[in-house]
Amino acid sequence: MTGTYYKTKESVEEYIRLAKDANGEFLIEKLKQVLPSNSTLLEIGSGPGTDWKILNKSYDITGSDNSTEFLNHLISKNPKGKFLELDAITLKTDKKFDGIYSNKVLHHLNDNELIDTVKRQYEILNSNGIICHSFWKGEGSEVFKGLFVNYHNESTLRKAYLKYFDILSISDYNEFEDNDSLLLIANKK
Ligand SMILES: C[S@@+](CC[C@H](N)C(=O)[O-])C[C@H]1O[C@@H](n2cnc3c(N)ncnc32)[C@H](O)[C@@H]1O
Numbered sequence: 001m002t003g004t005y006y007k008t009k010e011s012v013e014e015y016i017r018l019a020k021d022a023n024g025e026f027l028i029e030k031l032k033q034v035l036p037s038n039s040t041l042l043e044i045g046s047g048p049g050t051d052w053k054i055l056n057k058s059y060d061i062t063g064s065d066n067s068t069e070f071l072n073h074l075i076s077k078n079p080k081g082k083f084l085e086l087d088a089i090t091l092k093t094d095k096k097f098d099g100i101y102s103n104k105v106l107h108h109l110n111d112n113e114l115i116d117t118v119k120r121q122y123e124i125l126n127s128n129g130i131i132c133h134s135f136w137k138g139e140g141s142e143v144f145k146g147l148f149v150n151y152h153n154e155s156t157l158r159k160a161y162l163k164y165f166d167i168l169s170i171s172d173y174n175e176f177e178d179n180d181s182l183l184l185i186a187n188k189k
Contacts, residue, residue, distance in 0.1 A: 024103040039098035045105030091120040122164035
């Protein structure tokens with residue numbers, strides 16, 4: 001349920017400028033506690049590629065996005081990198097991974113789309129695969145800059161992931177404000 005914001009050259013350039021100081025280093029440290037280095041890892045919604053660069057130091061990383069503009073940017077900045085054009089909902093790939101990571105991407109999916117991605121993530125993970133995803137914490141949903149934003153709490157995340165994953169942790173963290181974000185880490189059942 002994304003609008004055009006991540007899809008045009010102008011909006012992608014604006015996002016890259018606005019997000020230049022943001023990165024998921026703290027989240028990636030948490031991931032490293034459960035996913036051994038050199039594992040194969042898929043990043044969903046790599047966007048500007050800031051987290052991709054950090055993940056690339058520890059993992060056999062494949063970046064992905066459903067925005068051609070972001071993919072063009074990722075490939076031009078990282079010509080030796082592996083990238084796939086993937087939508088988070090369908091994840092149409094026959095590759096399998098030891099882990100799947102996303103930082104502030106899956107909140108763009110509505111509740112049914114989240115159920116679909118959880119099932120696909122289960123299918124494209126190797127046995128004992130790990131997922132690590134961040135979300136905005138809160139209630140309900142809204143449209144921001146033309147983009148659908150679905151807020152989550154521990155209970156909505158547990159409900160969405162329970163069928164296919166053993167939840168290792170759901171923890172609060174601060175992005176812009178105290179406890180405005182949630183990090184989910186889980187293990188394929
Ligand atoms: C907030 S940005 C996060 C970018 C990156 N994770 C970071 O930390 O810099 C969201 C990214 O998710 C991508 N995205 C949004 N909806 C998506 C979907 N359904 N499938 C794949 N990518 C999606 C956007 O194109 C954008 O690159």
